[in-house]
Amino acid sequence: MEAHIAVSRNQHFPVQLSDPTDSVERAHRAGDALQVNPFTHRPYSEKYFDILKKRKDLPVWQQQKDFVNILKKSQTLILVGETGSGKTTQVPQFVVDAGYTVNGKLCVCTQPRRVAAMSVARRVAEEMDVSIGHEVGYSIRFEEVTGPKTLLKYSTDGMLLREAMTDPLLRRYSVIIIDEAHERTLATDILFGLLKEVLLKRRDLKVVVMSATLEAQKFQGYFLDAPLMQVPGRLHPVEIFYTENPERDYLEATIRTAVQIHACEPPGDILVFLTGEEEIEDACMKIKREVSNMGDRVGDIMVVPLYASLPPQQQQRVFDVAPSSRNTRTSRKIVISTNIAETSLTIDGVVYVIDPGFAKQKVYNPRIRVESLLVSPISRASAHQRAGRAGRTCPGKCFRLYTETSFKRDLQEQTYPEILRSNLGSVVLQLKKLGIDDLPYGKDPPAPETLMRALELLNYLDALDDEGNLSQVGFVMSEFPLDPQLSKMLCASPQFNCSNEILSIVSMLSVPNPFVRPRDQQFEADEARSQFCHIDGDHLTLLNAYHAFKQNGGDTGWCHKNYLNMRSLKSADNVRTQLVRLVSRHNIAVVSSDFTSKDYYLNIRKAVLSGYFMQVAHLERSGHYLTVKDNQLVSLHPSTCLQQKPEWVLYNEFVLTTKNYIRVCTEIKGNWLLDIASHYYDLSNFPECEARRVLERLCS
């Protein structure tokens, strides 16, 4: 097999053997051509051979020849390989070794997550004995680590989609590999639709779809019966246990099961899947309490919560090893995690998995235009993935807290792809930019109502004309990596003389909530936040917080003291830098009003309204807010800075939790609606309601 590789490399890099520049090197090559790295022209390092030995043990290694032969004959190929098959690191190298990356064309392999793109690229650079950023690189938002010599690039799926907007035929690439296709991210699904078209126009392009599940067979039909290859995974067996009867309270059952495993099962760490922060913190506390009540009958435990909003140092704790017990019993680590441990984070040493069968999932209701998070049953594919987490280092056990009948009968085979659960405003805009009219959505087309909502939004924002064609402002809007409302607000902001401030607000709105509010320090956190409050609304509060952050030089201690999330603020700052670059490319002026002018804040609020005029609520005489046109009963979110209830508010977000809340609100005036969004507030096309009567009075 090694010889095969060396031969194919030499074939594709004939220059190295025929044109040695140095006599010592020539002698070396003549003696042992296999030892020379065709990319660096240098002998392979010792490490290379160490790694090579391990690569040869990967299940996928055996199928290199088959893979290359099939790829030669077919324009597309589907490859199914479970965890541990080595497909992500090896297949792109097969492509390079087979000579597809000559004449300046690249092989790109997409990943749904930034961390994966980065770490896999580093690993592959090591395997190929080259430096990262040279022959092998990666490309993720805010970070382009590639160079003129790059042959192989790992990219986030979203990044490749962005690239398609400037190069719709993706001409830079000879081979495009879509990895983790089973995850069905929004970007991956759109890439599917796009690639299907590109394949027809570029007969020289090869597309490889890699997936962990056999759902891939469905991709096969989508890509004109592409051949399918299967690679075995490498996991230890995991024994599955179901409950006899359905559990009434899954949280209670989870805690009971964890304690039982700890008391009765052989050594090995436990991974528990729950749905969110509050539930996880609660379970951590209860498990600790129960185990400590058992005293010396059991060993010590280390209970570690894991969820995305946890500060990075605390996330790192899941990799700590449980300290040994004070008594002779086994000590154990118990990790209680959201779905983050299902896909993004792998914890070695887990032997037991507890799967209550739920996760928070995004759902979109196009009727009221609301995206929300709902605790819902997971799919069988997801249950399978969770169980697999128990078999990474040795044989394991998975305890499913539902019945086998329920598993077979009630759970769906796959999680609904994201494209069916999302607001598609931004997606439709991107596709219009790509010149695609009969929107290709892969094999799961979204609900017609979802599409209608997206087209309607873009039309009201003037991004699309009545025929659905991209307008001039729509073209510029599509260039920003933002929701259409935010792009519109940015494009319109120079007219209100405040693009500088809107850049900051838009950036703050596109990162996770910068205000931290720990459960045990709510009062202190609220006090800290009140320093930034602006009486006219939460958008201006965000602006104040951003300005304060900058004035304090982005200091960690300062953020901590003021209950601000440093990660969020840094990321907002990165977004802002990126937006400033894009804004200047499209000749949008960066301007500010005089800070002391009475119009300073007024202008900003009007600019925000120019993107968010469809998200306005009116205070009824009854004392309740109704959203305009949709007439949904909503309440100001308790986190708002608004001190009394203004008659008109614009909101950034509609959240459905214990109640319908509108979050991040700013006071506006009724007549602004008529001035700034007359087409939307056209009273001849307006449902009968109190808001309409108020607006009618303003008109006359």
Added chain:
DNA sequence: GAGCACTGC
């Protein structure tokens, strides 16, 4: 008067 699954440009 209260949460924020997870990604991504």
